[in-house]
Amino acid sequence: MPIINSIKALQVLDSRGNPTIKVEVITEAKPHTIKKFELIEKYVEAWAYKILNYHGNPGYAPASGVIFIDCMSNSGVYKDINGNRVEGTALRVAQCLNNVFANYPDKKAILIFNDLESARVEHLKSEIENLQLDHVEVYYQNQDCNAFLRELDLNSYQNSYHTLLLYDPYNASIDWDAITPYLNRWGEVIINHMSSDTVRGISQAKKSGAADRYEETYQTSVESLINASKEDLDKIVVSNIQSNAHKSSYHVSHFAFYSRTNGKLYSLIHCSASVEGIKLYKKVAWQTFGGKSSLKDTHGAQNQLRLDFDGLGNLDTETDDQCYYVQDIAKYIYEKYSALGRVNLDVVYQDLDVHPIFPSDGYKKEIKAELKDRYHVTITRQEIIFPQR
Secondary structure, eight states: OBOGGGOOEEEEEOTTSOEEEEEESSEEOOHHHHHHHHHHHHHHHHHHHHHHTOOOSTTSOOOOEEEEEETTOTTSEEEOTTSBEEEOHHHHHHHHHHHHHTTOTTSEEEEEEEOSOHHHHHHHHHHHHHHTOSSOEEEEEOSOHHHHHHHOOOGGGTTTEEEEEEEOOSSSOOOHHHHHHHHTSSEEEEEEEOHHHHHHHGGGHHHHTOHHHHHHHHTSOSGGGTTOOHHHHHHHHHHHHHHHOOSSSOEEEEEEEEOTTSOEEEEEEEEESSHHHHHHHHHHHHHHTTSBSOOOOOTTGGGOEEEOTTTTSOEEEOOBTTBOBHHHHHHHHHHHHGGGSEEEHHHHHHHHHHOSSOOOTTOHHHHHHHHHHHHOOEEOSSEEEOOOO
């Protein structure tokens, strides 16, 4: 049902009681934003089942439940470009976890939603209350997101509840002091890195007052960022995540979102100390994008064949680093391992497990088929055997 004509607004009063600005409670969600909602919802569902069905390592008890934190939750409701109602991350996750935990009465799901705008928090609260959810505990806060994260005390849940923090600012803004404790909890963090904001605004950062924000986000000077590409900026953020994670092995996976004209807007970056987390995130992301790594329109270039003169003369395809297909996973395996003559399948799968983009889970049959069809390999239960050069 269209809601474009029912947008609510809050008049914020200054110290004298005079109205200053109007805050839209229900904002517009572009198609790429709706796809982001879908990815997070699907991941949360799969993540919750993964945690609930995990019985713990020897000496460790299984999880008592999960804590989902959305520190920039908005109002829970949006309108699409046609004015139709769209449920955002908060509403989707609340309903999803309520359905999941209905099957686990001895476990607990705790949801914590925060937004800077009180009117949006109140609207979200009313939407969730109307759903009459019986299997989740929901809490609301109305603060600056970084202050909220600093003040949130989860010590009583340490090592018994698995945490998932969604950090989704409206621009390229990351407060490392605020999110670092969550990188180092038993849990995961998803960060929305808005690289398009940086590329658009970096040249005017000193004049606009945004320099401090960019320097905090990238932990470097504004001057050093002037000529950085969006891909360069993603790499800087990933490096900062690795630096702030106090684990010797830490896994980071990122997937880019594009406009309808193929402009890169932001990357949704998943962070976890567990390889199972990155494996699951990559699987869900590829499934959400329809069997590829993004929704960038490659205009069919992935199907254009070329002759590989450096190898065995196989017909090969062009690779777009901004939108990978299963055939690119097969190409990666062939180029990395074919010189060995044969390789154990477990070695290949373990390699893919920790790859930042390529999935292993969910795509093994497709990868094997691509290797056989394109590179004429032989695959046994244990090995990939490459044709002799």
